[in-house]
Amino acid sequence: MKKYASSEQTRLTLINAAGELAAEMGFSNVSTRAIAMRAKENIGSIHYHFGGKEQLFEAVVKEVVKRGDTYPVSQAVEPFHNVLDTPAGQSGALRAIVKREITLLFDPDYPPWHSRVVYQLMQQKGRLQDIMTRDLFTPIVDTIESLLKRIDSSLDREETFLIITQMISPIASHADYMAYCLEHLGTDHYSADYLQKMEDMIVQKVELLLGLTSEKFKSTLEE
Amino acid sequence: MKKYASSEQTRLTLINAAGELAAEMGFSNVSTRAIAMRAKENIGSIHYHFGGKEQLFEAVVKEVVKRGDTYPVSQAVEPFHNVLDTPAGQSGALRAIVKREITLLFDPDYPPWHSRVVYQLMQQKGRLQDIMTRDLFTPIVDTIESLLKRIDSSLDREETFLIITQMISPIASHADYMAYCLEHLGTDHYSADYLQKMEDMIVQKVELLLGLTSEKFKSTLEE
DNA sequence: CGATAATTTAATCAAACGATTAAAATATAT
DNA sequence: ATATATTTTAATCGTTTGATTAAATTATCG
Incomplete structure (x- = not known):
C-alpha cells in the first residue's frame, strides 16, 4: 500500500479542505494550519504544492471556475x-x-x-x-x-x-x-x-x- | 482649547474609523492598530472605551441599527x-x-x-x-x-x-x-x-x- | 489651588500567523 | 540493488495580532 499520495491527490485534498473552510468561515478567517489539519496534511505541503496560502486559494477558485466551464x-x-x-x-x-x-x-x-x-x-x-x-x-x-x-x-x-x-x-x-x-x-x-x-x-x-x-x-x- | 476629547466623541471617532475600514476590507481584515491609526487615537483607547475589538465592532453594527430605528x-x-x-x-x-x-x-x-x-x-x-x-x-x-x-x-x-x-x-x-x-x-x-x-x-x-x-x-x- | 477622576500614551505580553528549510521518508528509474 | 527524484515531516524564523498595564497627561470639582 502506498504511503505517499500522488501529487495531484494531495493538491485536491488541500483544495477541498481550503474550500470547505472558506465556505464555513470566509477566506480571510482561514489559516494554513487549519487547512492542513482539515486535510490531514502537513503545513509545509501547502508551500510545497502551491507556494503559499494565496496561491492555494487561487486554486480553490479555479476549481469552481473549472466546473463552470464544463x-x-x-x-x-x-x-x-x-x-x-x-x-x-x-x-x-x-x-x-x-x-x-x-x-x-x-x-x-x-x-x-x-x-x-x-x-x-x-x-x-x-x-x-x-x-x-x-x-x-x-x-x-x-x-x-x-x-x-x-x-x-x-x-x-x-x-x-x-x-x-x-x-x-x-x-x-x-x-x-x-x-x-x-x-x-x-x-x-x-x-x-x-x-x-x-x-x-x-x-x-x-x-x-x-x-x-x-x-x-x-x-x-x-x- | 481642549486637548482631550470627550469620552463620547472618542467613542464615535473609533466607531467611524472601524466602520470605514470594515466597509473597505471586511470586518475580519481590520486590525486594532489600523483602526487606531485611522481614528488618530491610541490602540489602548479601544480597550479603555469598548473593552476590546469585538465589542467595538458590536458598537459599529449598533450604530447602523440605531439609524434604522429612526x-x-x-x-x-x-x-x-x-x-x-x-x-x-x-x-x-x-x-x-x-x-x-x-x-x-x-x-x-x-x-x-x-x-x-x-x-x-x-x-x-x-x-x-x-x-x-x-x-x-x-x-x-x-x-x-x-x-x-x-x-x-x-x-x-x-x-x-x-x-x-x-x-x-x-x-x-x-x-x-x-x-x-x-x-x-x-x-x-x-x-x-x-x-x-x-x-x-x-x-x-x-x-x-x-x-x-x-x-x-x-x-x-x-x- | 489642590485633589481626585477621567483619559491618553507608550511599552510589553503571549499567542497565532505565513513562510521556509533541512532532514526524513518514500517512490521511481536504471 | 542502488541512485536519484519526489514528497512529507517537524522545527524554526520573523511578523503581526489583540490585550493589558503603569505611567503620563488632562479634566473636573471642592
Whole structure:
C-alpha cells in the first residue's frame, strides 16, 4: 500500500479542505494550519504544492471556475440561437441562463462549498475577485446583456444592469446568505422543488418586465 | 482649547474609523492598530472605551441599527394601515418598504460605510450577524411576510420567502457588491435617478407577481 | 489651588500567523 | 540493488495580532 499520495491527490485534498473552510468561515478567517489539519496534511505541503496560502486559494477558485466551464453559458443559450428573434426563443434563452446558474450553484452532486465560496469574493477587491469576476461572472453578464439588447434595443446601460441584478441577485443571495435562508426555511438544504419555484419566479418576473408574457404567467394573472 | 476629547466623541471617532475600514476590507481584515491609526487615537483607547475589538465592532453594527430605528419599517407602512385590503394600499405599502430600504442604504447624507457594513455580516454566523439579523433584517422580513399573507393568503412559506428575496436581494447586492456594480456602471455612486429606477422595477415586478397590476405597469405592457 | 477622576500614551505580553528549510521518508528509474 | 527524484515531516524564523498595564497627561470639582 502506498504511503505517499500522488501529487495531484494531495493538491485536491488541500483544495477541498481550503474550500470547505472558506465556505464555513470566509477566506480571510482561514489559516494554513487549519487547512492542513482539515486535510490531514502537513503545513509545509501547502508551500510545497502551491507556494503559499494565496496561491492555494487561487486554486480553490479555479476549481469552481473549472466546473463552470464544463457547462458554459454559451452552451446553455446555444439551442436558442436560431429563435432569438421570437418571444418564445428569448424567453427560453433567459430561462436557460437562470436554470444553469441555479444548477451550477446548488447541484447536490457537487461539493457544497462551491456555492458558498463564489459570491463572498464579490465583496472586496483582490486577485481572487478578479479571477471569479472574469471567468464566472462577466460571461454571464455579457450574455444576458446582449440578449436583453436583442429583446429591447431601447434599454440603456442602467436599465440593462438593473434587470440583470433582478435575475442574478436572488440566486446569489441564496448562496451567499445560505445559512440565514436555510434557517428561515427550516431546512438543511434547498429542495429541488424550491429551486424550481425560484427559477419560475425569476423567469416570470423578467418576462413580465420585458413584455414577454408567457402562457404560464397569463394563467397566474387571471386568478 | 481642549486637548482631550470627550469620552463620547472618542467613542464615535473609533466607531467611524472601524466602520470605514470594515466597509473597505471586511470586518475580519481590520486590525486594532489600523483602526487606531485611522481614528488618530491610541490602540489602548479601544480597550479603555469598548473593552476590546469585538465589542467595538458590536458598537459599529449598533450604530447602523440605531439609524434604522429612526425610521422603522412599521412607520413606513403605517400610512397604509387602513387601506391594506385594497390593491392600491397593498401596492403602496410594498413600495414604502422598498423605498425605505433603498434610502436607508444609499442615502448620501449618511456615512457611506453604513451600506457596506450591513450585508457582509449575513455571510457567516456570529454575534454581529445575530444583532444585525434581529434588529434590522427580521423586522423587515416579518413586515413583508404579513403583508404578503394579507394580499394572498394562499401563499406558502417558501413562496413568501422567495418573493421577499425578489424584493430585497437586488438592493442587498447593490450594497454588498457595490465596488463591482459601480465599476460596471462606470460611476462612483448610485444616482438618485438610478435608485428610483431600481425602486420602480422592484415594485412593478412584485405587483405583477401578485396580480396587483398598477397603472404604471399597464402602460409599460402596452408598448 | 489642590485633589481626585477621567483619559491618553507608550511599552510589553503571549499567542497565532505565513513562510521556509533541512532532514526524513518514500517512490521511481536504471 | 542502488541512485536519484519526489514528497512529507517537524522545527524554526520573523511578523503581526489583540490585550493589558503603569505611567503620563488632562479634566473636573471642592
